[in-house]
Amino acid sequence: MIRFGYAIRRSGVLAAVVTALACGTAAAQTPVKFTLDWKFEGPAAPFVVAADKGYYKAEGLDVTIDTAGGSLEPLNRIASGTYDIGFGDINSLIKFRDANPNVPIKAIFMVYNKPPFSIVGRKSRGVVNPKDLEGKKLGAPAPDGAYAQWKIFTQANNIDPSKVTIENVGFPVREPMLAAGQVDAITGFSFSSYINLKDRGVPADDISVILMADHGVNLYGNAIIVNPKFAAEKPEVVKKFLNAFLKGLKDTVKSPDTAVDSVVKRNDVAKKPVELERLQMALKDNIVTPEVKANGFGGVDMGRLDKSIDQIAITYDFKNPKPKGDAIFDPSFLPPAADRKL
Template sequence: MCLASCQRTGGRPMRHMLRGLIGALGFIAAAALPARADTDIKFALDWKFEGPSAPYFVAIDKGYYKAEGLNVTVDTGPGSVAGIARVAAGTYPLGFFDINSLVKFNDQNPDKALKAILMVYDKPPFSIVTLVKTGISKPKDLEGKVLGAPAPDGAYAQWKAFVKENAIDADKVKIENVGFPVREPMLADGKVDAITGFSFSSYFNLLQKGLKPEDIKVLLMSDYGLVLYGNAVIVNPDFAKAHPKEVAGFVRATIKGIIETARDPEAAIKSVMKRNETGDEKIELARLKMALKDNMITEWVTKNGIGGIDVDRMTKSIEQIAVTYDFKEKKPAAADIFTAEFLPPAAERMPK
């Protein structure tokens, strides 16, 4: 009876049974396969786990990297200049370092061809930090004074351009090479009259030394003629070529981390403090807010979105770098230093 029935209906019951069996086997096979493994990415910061590093930890804690199939670990760094070599060597496929130093690094290592893929500090925190009692209120006042400057400091690397833009007689400024750990203590103790440094680092380090806000004077170099950009996410070219989707995913997730940090810095700082148990949360929150206001969420970023650059400005900044550095090769174009190929559309990059 069944055979006759199947023949009369064109064998539909048998086909339905086969389809069901095939579907069941497919489900069993899929269940037996291991889940897709996330791609491990080591990311190098320029410095310690401080307030301005919040976006990366927010992106980890909120699952933004995980959603892109990435398992991201973040390490501290040796400074905004020295760490570039880590990315060039492939020790870290991605890192957060000074784009101006990247311009020089590429000139000295033309075979590396590193590129920035996400501008984070639209305005750099390069600054001259001093105490009100020194009488230094403008760049020219540095003449006749002692300036403490760590040799590998990203801010000090811009000194010659800063001198030119502000008509400072550099011969009248004594430069003392100081180490990072003693920079602010030497200023607080009066052993130097001013220091170079990142504004949100030196300012709060001085507060922790017992100085009051009204005792401290910060001269942002971007307020005195420098058009330079600051720190950006830099990628190893071999890694970018082999893993373009992962790089784009890292950029997309990091931008989400920046947007969320700007939206709620009080919550974001918790992600930093989980990883910096000896830090002062009040200080780190204030440091983060300063970096957001002065460096990250600038007027240009508010209008154009997080992560991109103005090509004309980048071109001018390379000209300004040429004041502090003699290029071995020809001066690079903006496209040699920064690429927007991994950025999501501008609509997804607007601060909220």
């Protein structure tokens, strides 16, 4: 009986130790609120792959990932402190910083080395090249990141904007209106509008995708951004987040077919073939660019960023002195350069 009681006591002590360790591990997880720029679609794969493979947890992080309604929403969420880290358009960030100089949010990891801003048209409606837009009707949501570059695009391609009819359309009806022939072309992210049109039955060979980056709009795209207070108080947490994300990004590049499953399971209306094609477009056109192949993921060329800010000045009147790239992008949180190589 004495031995049996000892065994029970010993078992109870071990159980208590295991429980304490488990609670301690859970307590050690630092909460991080992260916001995407859009829905759970193919290009969001690197963020959710890092979650599903336990990369955030391995870094001691408890990351919550939420969707958003466009590239501007993450800026407001990060600036207010409602979210710690997010994913948004660096060009919108530059304008936001100018309008809100007391909220110095910064980009810390460039994801879309080449932005997906595009004009997507119907060949059957005579839209193949930039100049074809003259005399046509363009559907453009007012807050659309691609439409924000319209003035740069028209100047770079000698388009007379007075010859293009702009119709302010909502995001949900943009592709349906082009599919129905109510407009001749639309502004949007290439991998979103192209795939959405195909999914609505528009033949692929009737869709023209005019990437603005291939026609004089020399900007960067979406980046990971951080709340300045959070970055100052928890710099190691920010670095750990980027370490985990980088692993998810590399896994996504290596196996898009597997990675997209992490997106589809979070989106009840998503179709795997559609989201896989969307992801593959983003990887090819926006993420794994020649610059990234040469220099690795995450960083920027400061000279190129400075020139992009000069180009933004074509569409935006800076209220304060025009910033330099190093005021917008902080590389100090990036993983080591060797780890960022493909």
